């Protein structure tokens with residue numbers, strides 16, 4: 001029996017798990033996929049928003065601004081990359097200039113610091129590749145860029161080191177409160193029992209909520225798909241700030257931004273769909289985003305695209321985070337409808353839900369809570385002399401597996417053997433960047449598979465791209481039947 005079960009190991013569930021790990025409580029995270037960061041948290045713009053978008057006074061606005069403020073300390077403690085590169089909302093129609101003032105005023109009400117409205121000349125001086133049509137811009141120095149995988153993985157790892165149990169490949173199928181007053185959670189891997197439940201199931205948070213809520217309190221989460229193009233590092237400095245168009249009722253629009261690892265990202269679109277697993281891109285979506293991005297940034301080097309992908313926002317009609325105890329379901333906490341800026345808000349969501357449960361359960365702090373963790377060691381951060389020393393001590397750091405990103409066998413071994421270690425190609429990719437480069441894993445996949453096979457004792461047929469049925473080797477070839485794989 002657990003004190004708290006969290007459903008979902010995305011950035012919300014992982015942040016809540018880390019906050020709860022500060023206290024004396026028996027906590028477990030149930031995740032239907034084979035790793036953390038398999039839902040929306042793995043496919044977004046990776047922007048730490050300043051906080052001028054959300055309606056003044058909303059929970060979304062408060063958690064956005066608080067999450068943004070928490071990011072420096074959190075990223076330092078968890079050893080993950082974060083850069084305050086600043087963001088600009090660009091106006092390209094003179095008649096739309098008052099819209100910048102509205103955003104500025106809302107930002108001030110939300111507590112965003114340092115906002116400034118720029119003239120056309122000031123904006124172009126800061127970003128020479130803005131469209132020739134630029135009329136002005138809203139500049140937010142607190143806007144930033146982050147690695148969404150590292151944020152989610154680091155919070156989960158740190159929670160795990162502090163005693164939180166993670167059960168992967170465990171899908172919640174039904175939840176009932178029994179006569180014993182406890183929550184009984186049926187999964188594909190048997191029943192779990194808990195005093196408190198937190199629903200952090202992303203696009204499925206409505207489905208989970210509806211398992212326990214009253215008939216007149218059902219919620220519907222609409223997957224709002226966003227397509228992206230990711231461009232090569234060669235053109236990562238086409239802009240240095242995150243460049244947004246003026247927002248519409250469908251969201252913040254198609255942005256152009258450097259990533260924290262030096263690529264350029266362009267996207268997302270905003271298309272409401274029915275399929276909660278519908279993360280396919282479409283030609284129409286990609287063409288649409290390219291056209292829109294070109295409205296506010298010129299000479300976009302779209303021939304340098306290395307991959308495209310899509311993510312699903314957990315959109316709810318009220319466009320507000322739903323966080324709190326479900327009416328008529330005591331001890332069941334929703335963390336639902338966490339659409340953008342959910343990544344930015346995640347540390348604040350963790351803090352809020354952690355404090356809520358601390359009060360409700362009367363939790364006491366752990367004396368020996370570990371607040372920091374070290375990321376997978378990156379030899380690229382070392383001097384040549386230090387790297388040579390490292391390779392002398394451990395030759396695996398001299399064996400380059402991913403040529404595009406210069407990732408060594410040593411880093412992959414670290415990713416596999418650390419807490420909540422990688423078990424699939426994507427698990428290795430998100431922890432080390434092996435396979436994230438220009439060739440998109442064409443060269444390193446077989447080599448990474450060899451390492452997974454050797455280190456985890458997995459048969460080649462058992463190794464997957466990202467768990468489930470994403471096997472890479474299906475069977476032996478005709479000539480090799482019964483022979484070598």
Ligand SMILES: Cc1cc2nc3c(=O)[nH]c(=O)nc-3n(C[C@H](O)[C@H](O)[C@H](O)COP(=O)(O)OP(=O)(O)OC[C@H]3O[C@@H](n4cnc5c(N)ncnc54)[C@H](O)[C@@H]3O)c2cc1C
Pocket residue numbers: 007008009010011012013014030031032033036037038039040041042043044045046047048049170171172173200201202203204224225226227268311312313314338339340341342343344345
């Ligand atoms: C296109 C797009 C762009 C975005 N850009 C930004 C941005 O730049 N900045 C920003 O701040 N935010 C952004 N966001 C929002 C942000 O990505 C999300 O708010 C955040 O990732 C949501 O995290 P989560 O943990 O709530 O959900 P998820 O990451 O989806 O995690 C939910 C988890 O629950 C698991 N789960 C679901 N059902 C079950 C079940 N029955 N049993 C067990 N496990 C289950 C899933 O497998 C998943 O791992 C963007 C989102 C999208 C889609």
